[in-house]
Amino acid sequence: xxxxxxxxxxxxxxxxxxxxxxxxxxxxxxxxxxxxxxxxxxxxxxxxxxxxxxxxxxxxxxxxxxxxxxxxxxxxxxxxxxxxxxxxxxxxxxxxxxxxxxxxxxxxxxxxxxxxxxxxxxxxxxxxxxxxxxxxxxxxxxxxxxxxxxxxxxxxxxxxxxxxxxxxxxxxxxxxxxxxxxxxxxxxxxxxxxxxxxxxxxxxxxxxxxxxxxxxxxxxxxxxxxxxxxxxxxxxxxxxxxxxxxxxxxxxxxxxxxxxxxxxxxxxxxxxxxxxxxxxxxxxxxxxxxxxxxxxxxxxxxxxxxxxxxxxxxxxxxxxxxxxxxxxxxx
Amino acid sequence: xxxxxxxxxxxxxxxxxxxxxxxxxxxxxxxxxxxxxxxxxxxxxxxxxxxxxxxxxxxxxxxxxxxxxxxxxxxxxxxxxxxxxxxxxxxxxxxxxxxxxxxxxxxxxxxxxxxxxxxxxxxxxxxxxxxxxxxxxxxxxxxxxxxxxxxxxxxxxxxxxxxxxxxxxxxxxxxxxxxxxxxxxxxxxxxxxxxxxxxxxxxxxxxxxxxxxxxxxxxxxxxxxxxxxxxxxxxxxxxxxxxxxxxxxxxxxxxxxxxxxxxxxxxxxxxxxxxxxxxxxxxxxxxxxxxxxxxxxxxxxxxxxxxxxxxxxxxxxxxxxxxxxxxxxxxxxxxxxxxxxxxxxxxxxxxxxxxxxxxxxxxxxxxxxxxxxxxxxxxxxxxxxxxxxxxxxxxxxxxxxxxxxxxxxxxxxxxxxxxxxxxxxxxxxxxxx
Numbered sequence: 196x197x198x199x200x201x202x203x204x205x206x207x208x209x210x211x212x213x214x215x216x217x218x219x220x221x222x223x224x225x226x227x228x229x230x231x232x233x234x235x236x237x238x239x240x241x242x243x244x245x246x247x248x249x250x251x252x253x254x255x256x257x258x259x260x261x262x263x264x265x266x267x268x269x270x271x272x273x274x275x276x277x278x279x280x281x282x283x284x285x286x287x288x289x290x291x292x293x294x295x296x297x298x299x300x301x302x303x304x305x306x307x308x309x310x311x312x313x314x315x316x317x318x319x320x321x322x323x324x325x326x327x328x329x330x331x332x333x334x335x336x337x338x339x340x341x342x343x344x345x346x347x348x349x350x351x352x353x354x355x356x357x358x359x360x361x362x363x364x365x366x367x368x369x370x371x372x373x374x375x376x377x378x379x380x381x382x383x384x385x386x387x388x389x390x391x392x393x394x395x396x397x398x399x400x401x402x403x404x405x406x407x408x409x410x411x412x413x414x415x416x417x418x419x420x421x422x423x424x425x426x427x428x429x430x431x432x433x434x435x436x437x438x439x440x441x442x443x444x445x446x447x448x449x450x451x452x453x454x455x456x457x458x459x460x461x462x463x464x465x466x467x468x469x470x471x472x473x474x475x476x477x478x479x480x481x482x483x484x485x486x487x488x489x490x491x492x493x494x495x496x497x498x499x500x501x502x503x504x505x506x507x508x509x510x511x512x513x514x515x516x517x518x519x520x521x522x523x524x525x526x
Numbered sequence: 527x528x529x530x531x532x533x534x535x536x537x538x539x540x541x542x543x544x545x546x547x548x549x550x551x552x553x554x555x556x557x558x559x560x561x562x563x564x565x566x567x568x569x570x571x572x573x574x575x576x577x578x579x580x581x582x583x584x585x586x587x588x589x590x591x592x593x594x595x596x597x598x599x600x601x602x603x604x605x606x607x608x609x610x611x612x613x614x615x616x617x618x619x620x621x622x623x624x625x626x627x628x629x630x631x632x633x634x635x636x637x638x639x640x641x642x643x644x645x646x647x648x649x650x651x652x653x654x655x656x657x658x659x660x661x662x663x664x665x666x667x668x669x670x671x672x673x674x675x676x677x678x679x680x681x682x683x684x685x686x687x688x689x690x691x692x693x694x695x696x697x698x699x700x701x702x703x704x705x706x707x708x709x710x711x712x713x714x715x716x717x718x719x720x721x722x723x724x725x726x727x728x729x730x731x732x733x734x735x736x737x738x739x740x741x742x743x744x745x746x747x748x749x750x751x752x753x754x755x756x757x758x759x760x761x762x763x764x765x766x767x768x769x770x771x772x773x774x775x776x777x778x779x780x781x782x783x784x785x786x787x788x789x790x791x792x793x794x795x796x797x798x799x800x801x802x803x804x805x806x807x808x809x810x811x812x813x814x815x816x817x818x819x820x821x822x823x824x825x826x827x828x829x830x831x832x833x834x835x836x837x838x839x840x841x842x843x844x845x846x847x848x849x850x851x852x853x854x855x856x857x858x859x860x861x862x863x864x865x866x867x868x869x870x871x872x873x874x875x876x877x878x879x880x881x882x883x884x885x886x887x888x889x890x891x892x893x894x895x896x897x898x899x900x901x902x903x904x905x906x907x908x909x910x911x912x913x914x915x916x917x918x919x920x921x922x923x924x925x926x927x928x929x930x931x932x933x934x935x936x937x938x939x940x941x942x943x944x945x946x947x948x949x950x951x952x953x954x955x956x957x958x959x
Contacts, residue, residue, distance in 0.1 A: 281838050302843035303725035304715075304795030312839070325843070327725030367725060393726055395719030524665070 198310045198319040199496055202330045202375035210378055211350045214338050216495035217488070223260065224491065228302035234263035237294040242284065243322070244270040244300040249462060250322050251330075253463050253486070254297045263501075266293070281305060285314035293317045295501055299366055303327035319499040326365045332461055333371035335492040336418065337379055339485050343457050344415050344422050353380035358410045360386040360442060361420030361433075368461045371400050371421060384410050388442065389433040407442055411451045419444050419460040419470045435468060445471040449479065457481045527944060531561050535569035535905060537895055539871030545574065547901040550944035555897050567949075569905050575875050577609025577902030579882040579892050580801045581672065581701070581779060582755060582827035583852065585611070585642070587633065588626070589618025594832040594922045596633035599852070600640035602830070602921035603923055604947035606852040607904035607937040608640050610883065610891040611830075615647035616677040617645050622647035622658035624666035631668035639947050641721075643886055647669040648700060652678050657689060671887040674701035674707060676755055679737055681707050686741060690750035697887055700778075701753040701852070702741055702839040709733035716789040716804040723926055724792060726842065729758040729804045738762050742769035742776050753885055754778040756829050758812035759802040767822045777885050780814050782851055782858035783880065791927070797838050797845030798927055801831070818867040818877060825882045831925030849927045853920060857933040859906075860908055865920035865934060901944035910936035920953065 198208060205213070223229055223255045243251050251267065258265045268288070281300075288296055295318040298306045299415040303325030310319040323329040337352065344355045345452040357376055363385050375384050377400040384402040385392065396403055404410050411417060421437065432438045444458065450460075458470075458480045475482060532545040537555075545837025546554040546564065570739060580603065584592035594602075594612070603611045613620035613630050621630060627644035634642025644664035650656045651676045663670040673693060680702060682684045687702050710733045715721050717728020738754055745752035754766065757778045769776045783801060788808050791799040801803060817823040838845050851858075859878065863869040871876070883892025893899040913932050916924035940948040947954055 280836065280839075281841050281844070282836075300841065302841040305841040305845075306670070308841050309796040325725050370725060393722035394717050394730075395722040399723075419908070494687045 196499055197427040199330050199500060200306050200307075200310055200319065200321045201328050202333050202371045202378070204364045205375065205378060207351065207378050208210070209511045210337070210375060210480060213334055213492070213495050213499060213505055216499060217334070217338050219491055221488065221491040222492040222500070223494070224295070224487070230260050230262060230474070232262045233498055234258070234261040234501055237263045238266065238292060239263045239295045239297060239497060240266045240268055240288050240293040242268045242296050242298045244298070244305070245323070247299050247323065249486070250299060254322060254493050256490045257497055260490070261494055261497055263497065274359045281308065282312070282314050284371055285309055288317065289315040295497060298375065299323045299324045301325055307413070315525075319502065320496060324365055325367065328371040330371050330375070331489070331493050331496055332368050333375040334496065334514065335374055335485055335489040336372055336459060336461070337490050338488050339459065340416050340457070352376060355381045356384070356413055357381050357416045357418065358384045358414040359418045359420065360407060360423050361430050362391045362426060363387045363420065364391045365423065365426070366420050372418065373399055377401065384414070386410050386442070388438070390430055391426075395474040408448065408451060412447060414452060414456055416457050416459060417452060419442065420462070421461065421463065422465060422469050424509060439468055443469050444474050446473050446477070449477065453481070459485060461485070478524065528694045529562070529564035530567055530568045530941075530944075530946075531559050531564045532567045532574070532905065536873055537574055539573050544799070545895070545903070547903070547941060547944045549596050550900045550901055552897055552899050552903070555895070559740050560639050561897050567905070567939065569841060571909060572905040572907050573871050574895055575607070575871065575906060576781060576879040576895055577831060577891060577904055577912045577940065577942065578607045578856065578878045579886070579888070580608050580611040580828050580830070580852065580855070581753075581882040581886055582824060583611040583613055583830045583954035584616070584832065584848070585613040585630070586617065586832060591795060592834050594650050594791050596630060596642060597639070598920070598922040599830070599832070599931060600629065600634060600637055600642060600765070601953050602795060602850070602852045603640040604940050604942070604953060605854050605937060606841070606854070606918045607906060607940055608852060608870050609902040609904075609940065609942045610641040610643060610888060611786050611852070612645050612672055612886055613641045615631065615645050615674060615675045616652055618899070620651050620652050621645065622652075622786070624659065624668075626669040627663050627670050638942070639953065640942060643672070643888060644668045644670055644774065645676070645701065646673045648673045648675045649685065653828070654678060654680060654682060654685065657685070657692065660689070660693055660698065661696065664698060670703050671696070671698045672885070673698055674703065674755065676703045679703050679705040679707060684745070687744050687748060690752065691748045692744055694750055697752045699753045701755050702737065703755050704734045704737035704741065706733040706736050709736070712753065713804070714800070715792045718804050718807060720787060720789055720792060722796065724795070726792065727823045730770055731806070732745040733763050734759055734803055735761040735765055738765050742766070742774050745776055746772065746774045751775045752777075756781050756784065756803055756827070757823060758784050758806050759810050763817040763822055767817070776820070777824040779825045780818055781829045782826060782862070783849055783853045784814055785818070785826070785862040786858050786929060794843050797840065797842045798849070798925055798929065801849050802847035809856070815868055818863065819873070825877050825885065826855065826859055827882065830921070833925050835924060838925050850921050850925055852921065852932060854914060854926060854928050856906060856937065858928070858937040861933055887928060890955050901941050903941045905939040907936045907938050908934060910934070912936060916934055925945070
């Protein structure tokens with residue numbers, strides 16, 4: 196793995212390796228000293244062209260727990276807000292010796308441009324690009340699902356049924372999840388009003404439905420997507436209230452889900468819109484756990500991109516290498 | 527002026543003969559012409575075509591001389607085999623007055639590499655609300671006959687109707703950039719399976735087809751002449767075919783890039799492939815080729831759209847729309863149409879010279895290669911091949927989508943009114959009138 200741009204680039208073995216590595220990383224968080232020396236001396240740049248405090252601090256925590264030096268480069272108040280181009284920003288980071296660039300950008304494909312245009316040699320990690328993809332979000336979602344839904348010993352999501360509900364059209368989370376979960380063997384159903392279903396979705400490796408209720412009854416996990424405020428006045432649906440009635444998850448709807456099914460949300464939530472407060476705070480909700488797992492998954496991604504393992508092998512022993520590093524560091 | 531004898535040229539690919547060019551005119555055609563004191567050009571194996579006419583070029587002057595000037599653009603045109611290009615109106619200031627169109631026309635004459643026929647804007651400042659002084663531009667020295675807001679659609683149906691009607695007074699034509707604006711807000715690429723996967727806002731075919739359908743009906747209703755710019759979808763072809771079958775006076779153009787490239791290239795996120803209208807599907811490409819062969823699409827027009835590197839060396843959404851095309855047009859047409867057996871060289875001459883000149887109402891270009899006709903001639907070697915290298919561009923800009931592709935053919939010489947603007951594949955410098 197040279198870059199992490201799209202979950203569509205991941206083979207099942209690579210995806211499983213990432214999740215297994217994240218499992219190791221999660222155990223680090225439970226230790227008194229939550230730090231590994233693995234990326235000591237490496238520089239990770241968080242290049243955020245969009246405000247996203249949650250994702251940025253998650254990446255920052257991940258990089259710091261691996262002992263990397265972290266530079267936060269936010270577009271606001273920087274040379275970018277003075278009109279500096281992506282190219283010049285990339286050349287600057289290259290000159291400063293960035294080993295990895297974590298990029299969040301409003302333009303779909305901006306991470307792919309950084310990876311391919313020849314401006315910079317660093318590993319590129321897509322932290323969300325336009326309405327294209329958000330691979331680490333999908334990985335942390337899959338990780339969370341695997342912990343809850345996969346039988347002991349199963350490292351995939353084979354046969355698990357996942358509903359992704361809401362503004363699929365504009366959602367990078369939905370795209371990354373649809374690809375990754377399918378790769379891991381899950382059966383994905385996208386649920387949205389027809390206006391918020393992407394053109395050509397029939398070619399995706401998923402089922403689709405315009406009707407939430409029948410899908411809920413056969414879902415092991417239900418992921419609610421955030422509805423952006425700017426969609427509300429663009430004729431995608433008549434009103435927030437109607438959307439909420441037809442596609443929102445409240446406790447009455449949740450009761451239709453199988454007993455052990457979980458509720459997910461990538462955040463930030465619109466409580467009362469796509470998800471009711473009691474559902475968000477219910478015992479089925481794993482939303483806070485998703486955040487915790489986010490750090491572990493991002494540690495795994497940074498580790499695999501930067502530790503020199505260019506051709507990861509899907510064996511548990513490989514991820515175990517992280518821990519032996521730590522032993523060494525403590526010695 | 528030097529006289530030339532062109533030896534053994536293959537006239538439109540079906541007759542090998544000599545041509546004598548004297549005083550700007552083709553004076554004689556036949557075998558074994560006496561050379562006298564004329565300069566002799568060996569054209570063994572070369573196709574002779576009438577000088578190419580482009581109905582759709584962006585020369586960028588005035589306003590964006592960093593992308594192209596009349597001089598650099600007409601040099602590129604000459605190298606591509608063109609002897610007349612129509613310069614689109616979306617300059618800065620917009621070519622919406624007699625003053626601006628005369629300036630552009632005069633710059634073309636002064637540099638002398640290729641004639642320039644300015645296109646006048648339909649509406650003031652391309653604003654889409656007030657008719658520009660179309661009559662003044664028609665009556666100017668630039669003699670404007672083609673009017674277009676290209677880059678923007680004349681989307682207001684009443685304004686479009688009025689424009690179609692008004693230009694009848696001087697036999698003008700409205701060249702419509704067919705793009706329903708509300709359906710294409712923020713549009714980045716063809717709306718299809720790939721746009722959904724890439725998360726790039728789609729530019730649906732219906733946004734083009736709806737405007738073309740409306741416009742052919744308007745043209746029929748008011749009895750006017752309509753030209754459709756850069757038609758790009760199978761559906762548009764069907765509408766134009768239907769309109770022509772009803773006798774509606776509509777003509778249509780297709781660009782070389784829409785004859786060859788598809789939307790799959792957007793998967794690279796490299797904005798060198800970002801263009802408006804967007805690259806479409808392989809099925810659309812097939813329909814466009816067939817329609818061009820059949821004559822439903824009348825002409826090839828380049829939509830040569832030069833941009834400086836910083837407008838392409840960026841993320842997709844931030845990049846400018848457009849690609850250069852003058853220097854590769856004939857090669858792409860050979861590759862897509864001639865080498866595939868869809869069109870012969872006479873067909874190429876019709877679609878890249880005669881028909882565009884007729885649509886633009888230009889009497890002195892697009893004429894047959896015959897004794898007594900203006901000596902606007904291009905000699906082309908269809909057996910040559912080249913790998914396209916952006917740094918070889920004669921255009922000031924480098925945004926060619928064919929970078930790294932091997933294309934057939936090479937323009938060996940271009941004659942503009944008897945004077946060579948290109949010889950042995952290179953621009954002849956001392957051509958200024």
